[in-house]
Amino acid sequence: MSNDLTVTTALFKVEGKNLVRLYGTSREFTEEDFIDFDRDIGAVVGISVNDLFHGDSSVRVEEVVVQPPAKLLKVVKVEEKYGKTRFYLIVTEVSATGEERVLYSNHRSLMVTLNKSVEDVSKILGVNEDSIWDLLK
Amino acid sequence: MPHLREVLREQVQVNYLELRNAPLEKIREVAEKLAPQLMPKPGVDYKVYLSVRPPLREGEELVTYTQSVCPECFSLLRAVIFKKEGKVWIRKVCPEHGEFEELYFGDASTYERYRRYQAEGRGNAVTHVPLLAPCPFNCGVCPRHKSHAALINIVATNRCDLSCYYCFFYATKAGYVYEPSLEHIRYMLRQARLAEPVKPPAVQITGGEPTLRDDLLDIIRIAREEGFTHIQLNTNGIRLAFDPELVIKVRKAGVNVVYMSFDGVTPYTNPKNHWEAPYALDNLRKAGLGTVLVPTVIKSYNLSDVGKIILFGLRHNDIVRGINFQPVSITGKMPRKEREKERVTIPDVIAEIERQTGGQIRKEDWYPVPSVAPLSMFVEALTGKPQLAFTTHFACGAATYVWQEDGEIIPITRFVHVDELLSFLQEKAEELKRGRNKYVVLLEVAAKLRKFVDLKKAPKRLRERGKVLRILLDVFVKHNYESLGEFHYNTLFLGMMHFQDLYNHDVARVSRCDIHYVMPDGRQVPFCSFNVIEELYRERAQRAFSYTVKDWEKLTGTSLIAQHYKRNIKKLISGEPYRRHYGGIIDVDSIPYEDHVLASKRFGIPVVEE
Numbered sequence: 001m002s003n004d005l006t007v008t009t010a011l012f013k014v015e016g017k018n019l020v021r022l023y024g025t026s027r028e029f030t031e032e033d034f035i036d037f038d039r040d041i042g043a044v045v046g047i048s049v050n051d052l053f054h055g056d057s058s059v060r061v062e063e064v065v066v067q068p069p070a071k072l073l074k075v076v077k078v079e080e081k082y083g084k085t086r087f088y089l090i091v092t093e094v095s096a097t098g099e100e101r102v103l104y105s106n107h108r109s110l111m112v113t114l115n116k117s118v119e120d121v122s123k124i125l126g127v128n129e130d131s132i133w134d135l136l137k
Numbered sequence: 138m139p140h141l142r143e144v145l146r147e148q149v150q151v152n153y154l155e156l157r158n159a160p161l162e163k164i165r166e167v168a169e170k171l172a173p174q175l176m177p178k179p180g181v182d183y184k185v186y187l188s189v190r191p192p193l194r195e196g197e198e199l200v201t202y203t204q205s206v207c208p209e210c211f212s213l214l215r216a217v218i219f220k221k222e223g224k225v226w227i228r229k230v231c232p233e234h235g236e237f238e239e240l241y242f243g244d245a246s247t248y249e250r251y252r253r254y255q256a257e258g259r260g261n262a263v264t265h266v267p268l269l270a271p272c273p274f275n276c277g278v279c280p281r282h283k284s285h286a287a288l289i290n291i292v293a294t295n296r297c298d299l300s301c302y303y304c305f306f307y308a309t310k311a312g313y314v315y316e317p318s319l320e321h322i323r324y325m326l327r328q329a330r331l332a333e334p335v336k337p338p339a340v341q342i343t344g345g346e347p348t349l350r351d352d353l354l355d356i357i358r359i360a361r362e363e364g365f366t367h368i369q370l371n372t373n374g375i376r377l378a379f380d381p382e383l384v385i386k387v388r389k390a391g392v393n394v395v396y397m398s399f400d401g402v403t404p405y406t407n408p409k410n411h412w413e414a415p416y417a418l419d420n421l422r423k424a425g426l427g428t429v430l431v432p433t434v435i436k437s438y439n440l441s442d443v444g445k446i447i448l449f450g451l452r453h454n455d456i457v458r459g460i461n462f463q464p465v466s467i468t469g470k471m472p473r474k475e476r477e478k479e480r481v482t483i484p485d486v487i488a489e490i491e492r493q494t495g496g497q498i499r500k501e502d503w504y505p506v507p508s509v510a511p512l513s514m515f516v517e518a519l520t521g522k523p524q525l526a527f528t529t530h531f532a533c534g535a536a537t538y539v540w541q542e543d544g545e546i547i548p549i550t551r552f553v554h555v556d557e558l559l560s561f562l563q564e565k566a567e568e569l570k571r572g573r574n575k576y577v578v579l580l581e582v583a584a585k586l587r588k589f590v591d592l593k594k595a596p597k598r599l600r601e602r603g604k605v606l607r608i609l610l611d612v613f614v615k616h617n618y619e620s621l622g623e624f625h626y627n628t629l630f631l632g633m634m635h636f637q638d639l640y641n642h643d644v645a646r647v648s649r650c651d652i653h654y655v656m657p658d659g660r661q662v663p664f665c666s667f668n669v670i671e672e673l674y675r676e677r678a679q680r681a682f683s684y685t686v687k688d689w690e691k692l693t694g695t696s697l698i699a700q701h702y703k704r705n706i707k708k709l710i711s712g713e714p715y716r717r718h719y720g721g722i723i724d725v726d727s728i729p730y731e732d733h734v735l736a737s738k739r740f741g742i743p744v745v746e747e
Contacts, residue, residue: 031187039268043280046257050272050644053202053215109262109285109334111523 004055006079007041011064012135014071014125019135022072024064033061044088044107045078068094071103071125075135087114087136089121149174149681154688157318164324165659172658175681176266177274177673184212185271191217191230200225200248206273207231208470208639211670213271216643220245227641239476239640242532244484247500251531256510258284258528258649262333265660273647273670277660284528286337286653286661289329289365291322293347293356295679298702299373301409302741307345311676313683314697315345317657319355321682325655326363332661334523336364337653341396343371348383349700357390371396371431373409375702378416384424394458395421399430401442402449402722404733407432408740412709412733415718418456427458429630435465436481443486444493449722450629451541459630462486466638466669476640483535483633490631494546498539498631502548504555505531511563516616518569519579530646536632540596549628552594552605561585562613583614598627637665657682705745706733 012019029037034049037059042048052059066072076088091104104124106117114136122129149171156167177183183206191214193199198220205216205227216229218241225242242248266277275281295315297307304310317325330336340360347353347370360368370387374397377384387395399414401407410417421428432439432446443462450457464481471479487500506529513526538549549555565578586609592600599605604627611620637646642665650663656678667674690696709715710725710733719725734744 031185034187034271035269038272038281043260043268046260046283048272048281048283048648050204050648053204054645055201107260107262107280109260111334111517111521 004081008077010075012073017127019073019127019131022064024062026060026062029059029061044076044105046108066094068098069096070094089117091121091124151682153682153684161320161324164321168659171681172660175658175677182673183274186212186232187215189230189232190215191228193217193219197221204644205229205642207234208237209234237640240480240482241641242484243482247484251505254505254508255531256507256528258526261285263331272644273666276662276666283649284651285332285335287525287527287651288339288341289337290341290343290654291325293342293344293350295345296349297346298349298375298700300701300741313680314686314689315679315683319352322356323359326360328659329655329661330364335525339367340365341369341371346373348372348376354386354390357392361391368392369394369396373398374417375413377420378413381420381423384420384426388424388426395426395428396431397428400432401439402445404736406439406442408736412706415714418453419714422456427456429459429461430457431461433463433465434481434486435479437478440481440489443489445722454629458625461632461634464635466636467640483635486633497546498548502537502550503535506534507531511559514566515562518566519575528649529651530649533646534634538628538630540628542596547596552591554589558589579614583610637669639669642669703743703745704737
């Protein structure tokens, strides 16, 4: 890995007891995406748009269409060049009218172990802990 | 200096004559309703021009890019930080107002050294505003903010008994009186203490001049009741000089330390309170209340006095706990040539201190604020509980500790191997995080701490019965922080805090700020947004919750002008405290009376002439 830091996100939808990966279309990252980036990555991981300005960076946006209502799990993976890998789990609920609400996030401000996060997310989503651990690779 | 710009927009205003008697819940209701209306608006308060890349020129070495605001229109711009001629500069280009270049940090080698100590903060789990706008137009504190607050500032009043020529903040110039009710203050402090995972332990009551409030003691008590364990009072010292009973009451009510303006040791370098400071110090002594002196450093004005200010602090170390130098923040619109005459940065002040102390306090003795992050990391790893961590930007501030013995100044770095100690603690923190047994780690720390301290070179009063080692053991092994108090009673803390202005503004610094103001609408805003983009934060929020001057004067039966201080210089300079405090530091007899009077009048403070 030649980057100092790599952040990847993956989105999953709860279908029964399963988590199904959702895919979308990839496009360029523009100034219009800056606020979303800070909200989705900056607030969770601690890397903001200002940090992107500080060095060389490359960002792509994946636009995923979700049919409401839905319960979603976003997995954010942060890989440091010479450090360990961290995972952040964000659970959101999309109502029938399309409103989005965050139900859970183990963002950087909290001192929560990954074990505890997986346990909590498993209860919120009603899925097996193993199926969440399978995503964290 | 004129205001930077006239702002035309719909004013949001509360009838404070009604709200002042409201209970906390009503105040909360009003504040929560108003806060979104008071937030900066895109297209109205600012624009975004991030695609314009400022140029780098020949002979300039790129350090990094960042974001900054236009000093004229507050638009968000891309900025470049670069090295040139051994210094660090910042440049930005506004499509509407052209190029701005400013000195960012006066020594490139110190910048590179400080940069290595940058530590990342945890941010805040509780934030008061949703993330809807770019930094710095979303302050509140927002979910993007990188540090938790270590210190909360609360403005108790914008009234002041001085009329310093450069100040636009005080009530008479502002055109309104901002003075939140006690319940409103309770609401604001309670908002600040909602923070998680780390609640701010310290609050500074500031102004205007907070000692003008008759209910100051109630404000201090409210701060204690709301959970603040360290209370600072920021003051010009004038009332403290003449009211010894007030100082005792302030201490008993719960203030831990007084932050007192002190720009220099002569009437020329400190026309603000040169004459009153000795009397204030004596009253602080009688009350047993320590003080930190706060000089604002301006190149052409008092840079020449920084060494003497330290000598003054050491001379009165029995009551002066520290000196917190603040290189100037330039307010208002000022052409570049004028700014260059005044501009001074942290390395410039440090270089002058080294020169003026004959090399006794060297630039290597100073450390940037985030350098102490390993201490917090270690205690956090040991206890499993989130700890207060100072994760400001490395360019924001620096500090050291000094002692004086037999006429010699001894900085902490003479006898503590600071870098080695910090690296050791960081290493132990990593080991604990990886699961190493904490008792084994603690034993190692206890056994190895002494290798970081050269007792032979420590000041006598720290060598006695191994005091310095005992303090370190108490702090790191037993987590007994009372020992830190003992440490501070024996030393003079020297700090530097360079608050930004519109010319050297850097969003990277704003996003890491850990000194926040709590505002009347419940938002919590970093210092450099509150005071630098004051029209969008301080001014707007305080004006919304203010009295008109006429209403306030009718309510209180007094006038703003009546509270203005008039100085009796003859009486002050003939008093024994004046000579005792300045004797040996300046030649008190060589300054003609007329010079004293002129210095005070030029500064804007009238003199009683008998």
